Amino acid sequence: MATIPTTASEIAAAVAAGSITAREVLEAHLARIDARESEINAFNLVTADVARAQADAIDADIAAGRPVGPLAGVPIALKDNMCTHGIETTCSSKILEGWKPPYDATVVTRLRAAGAVMVGKTNLDEFAMGSSTENSAFGATRNPLDTARVPGGSSGGSAAAVAAGFSPVSLGSDTGGSIRQPAALCGVVGVKPTYGRVSRYGLVAYASSLDQIGPFATTVADAALITEVIAGHDEKDSTSIPQPSPSLVGAASQGVAGMRIGRVVDLPGGAEPEVSARLDAAFEALAAAGATIVDITLPSLGYALTAYYLIAPAEASSNLARFDGVRYGLRVNAADTNAMYGATRAAGFGDEVKRRIMLGTYALSAGYYDAYYGKALKVRRLIAQDFDKAYESVDTILMPTSPLVAFKFGEKADDPMSMYLCDIYTIPTNLAGHPAMSVPFGTGAHGLPVGIQVLAPALGEEAMFRVGGALEAAAGGAQ
Amino acid sequence: MTQSGSPISAADVAKVAHLARLDIDDAQVENFTEQLAKVMGHFGDIDALDLTGIEPMTQPYPLVNVMREDVELPTLDTDEVLASAPAAEERRFRVPPIVGTEG
Numbered sequence: 001m002a003t004i005p006t007t008a009s010e011i012a013a014a015v016a017a018g019s020i021t022a023r024e025v026l027e028a029h030l031a032r033i034d035a036r037e038s039e040i041n042a043f044n045l046v047t048a049d050v051a052r053a054q055a056d057a058i059d060a061d062i063a064a065g066r067p068v069g070p071l072a073g074v075p076i077a078l079k080d081n082m083c084t085h086g087i088e089t090t091c092s093s094k095i096l097e098g099w100k101p102p103y104d105a106t107v108v109t110r111l112r113a114a115g116a117v118m119v120g121k122t123n124l125d126e127f128a129m130g131s132s133t134e135n136s137a138f139g140a141t142r143n144p145l146d147t148a149r150v151p152g153g154s155s156g157g158s159a160a161a162v163a164a165g166f167s168p169v170s171l172g173s174d175t176g177g178s179i180r181q182p183a184a185l186c187g188v189v190g191v192k193p194t195y196g197r198v199s200r201y202g203l204v205a206y207a208s209s210l211d212q213i214g215p216f217a218t219t220v221a222d223a224a225l226i227t228e229v230i231a232g233h234d235e236k237d238s239t240s241i242p243q244p245s246p247s248l249v250g251a252a253s254q255g256v257a258g259m260r261i262g263r264v265v266d267l268p269g270g271a272e273p274e275v276s277a278r279l280d281a282a283f284e285a286l287a288a289a290g291a292t293i294v295d296i297t298l299p300s301l302g303y304a305l306t307a308y309y310l311i312a313p314a315e316a317s318s319n320l321a322r323f324d325g326v327r328y329g330l331r332v333n334a335a336d337t338n339a340m341y342g343a344t345r346a347a348g349f350g351d352e353v354k355r356r357i358m359l360g361t362y363a364l365s366a367g368y369y370d371a372y373y374g375k376a377l378k379v380r381r382l383i384a385q386d387f388d389k390a391y392e393s394v395d396t397i398l399m400p401t402s403p404l405v406a407f408k409f410g411e412k413a414d415d416p417m418s419m420y421l422c423d424i425y426t427i428p429t430n431l432a433g434h435p436a437m438s439v440p441f442g443t444g445a446h447g448l449p450v451g452i453q454v455l456a457p458a459l460g461e462e463a464m465f466r467v468g469g470a471l472e473a474a475a476g477g478a479q
Numbered sequence: 480m481t482q483s484g485s486p487i488s489a490a491d492v493a494k495v496a497h498l499a500r501l502d503i504d505d506a507q508v509e510n511f512t513e514q515l516a517k518v519m520g521h522f523g524d525i526d527a528l529d530l531t532g533i534e535p536m537t538q539p540y541p542l543v544n545v546m547r548e549d550v551e552l553p554t555l556d557t558d559e560v561l562a563s564a565p566a567a568e569e570r571r572f573r574v575p576p577i578v579g580t581e582g
Contacts (some may be wrong), residue, residue, distance in 0.1 A: 377535030433539020
């Protein structure tokens with residue numbers, strides 16, 4: 001058998017050229033899943049049969065000389081909160097266990113049209129609420145680099161799948177860092193595009209003004225390639241922005257000469273010293289590559305955590321009202337509908353989901369709305385204004401992705417506040433609606449990977465990928 | 480009005496759980512109250528900010544009145560949708576009695 005290339009772009013090129021078949025690529029990845037999935041638990045469901053049919057269809061197209069898409073034969077894993085027609089979609093929750101959606105999410109339709117091959121649905125913190133994937137109703141995912149540690153979350157399964165080589169690329173969703181933080185902890189690239197860049201149609205909603213779908217990959221160029229395929233206007237999502245999908249793959253190798261990169265002088269503390277040291281090294285590497293480092297301030301950044309943990313639960317409490325035992329998923333029978341709702345939701349939701357629903361309900365309830373939710377929305381505006389001001393003098397901003405490297409199971413599971421603090425550097429961009437990506441940049445404590453985060457203004461993906469590509473080149477050169 | 484940052488009481492948690500249609504027992508109320516009070520204690524930090532005159536920001540990208548062309552498009556297959564419902568009858572979702580025992 002021919003050697004299987006490691007990146008999505010190499011796989012697609014080799015498959016399109018006929019030097020390897022999509023089926024060979026797939027079987028190599030399924031073999032890796034067979035070998036290690038029982039240890040990692042990246043997947044809620046491996047869709048081997050669906051994948052084989054898709055791969056064989058691609059191979060038939062190539063044999064017949066028909067044109068194929070930019071992801072021909074590329075295996076991809078999908079976070080299990082994206083609807084797949086006729087294929088179980090659970091959000092890692094007992095309340096949706098066994099549910100088969102009657103339609104595909106727009107990202108699934110676009111990936112299929114591009115020739116991607118879906119290998120499975122990946123584990124997550126229930127309804128994407130968490131930073132460790134320990135909140136899954138179907139068991140935690142383990143970090144492939146150290147199975148005593150968490151992969152991060154909430155898209156921990158998608159990050160672990162790429163880190164373990166189960167698929168070269170995957171999709172996650174990011175509401176407060178749920179792509180970038182697990183990417184950092186698993187040593188892979190993770191991208192949250194601008195809010196509205198990628199259609200949310202068919203993504204089970206957590207917090208609708210913050211949620212955004214994006215890719216995991218082993219290289220910045222692959223992440224750019226997947227972003228190009230899934231981005232672009234979709235009339236099925238009324239928050240989808242009208243701009244066409246940007247051209248991004250070239251940006252990853254364009255370099256940073258002449259770019260202005262912001263260093264936040266009043267960055268909230270809490271990062272491990274080794275993480276801070278990697279951030280310093282990242283600035284040095286970019287300066288050496290021709291960028292100018294500019295000191296900036298983001299005075300409201302320290303308040304982002306509070307704003308987020310009021311706004312996201314408030315939206316969640318509304319969004320998750322739809323899980324009521326009437327139209328899909330679990331029902332616990334009772335004498336009347338009210339009793340049925342309460343019993344169904346008590347049995348179907350895990351504790352973290354219940355905490356956030358209650359927190360959000362409280363923040364929105366009469367007498368508390370102004371003090372909590374209303375105030376949080378004003379803080380959100382302040383944070384967005386801080387970014388707007390900063391981007392008058394810089395093209396991108398650099399900060400850590402996660403204050404910590406991958407932590408051990410159980411370390412934070414019983415203390416919600418310490419878990420929430422994992423998101424301190426990722427949530428500000430969700431509040432502002434801006435793009436951001438995490439790029440592996442060396443190691444920190446215990447030899448575990450550190451991710452450096454590149455932030456850019458709305459629709460600033462090209463600048464973001466330029467800096468991401470330069471960091472990747474510098475990290476590779478240092479090894 | 481309760482001051483922002485004050486700890487949430489067990490009675491508040493029980494009330495909110497009812498509003499959110501989550502049946503939780505007394506032991507869970509106690510546990511959730513402790514956890515939520517700790518989280519909400521952290522929220523007091525924004526009281527230090529002067530938010531006078533700041534407009535609330537509900538969404539990042541101000542799109543308004545998004546409409547599509549008024550043309551017929553395929554809809555979801557009714558039988559397929561009902562097949563995944565907990566109970567269905569005569570092409571409708573079936574539910575327990577609406578008017579029941581609980582006030």
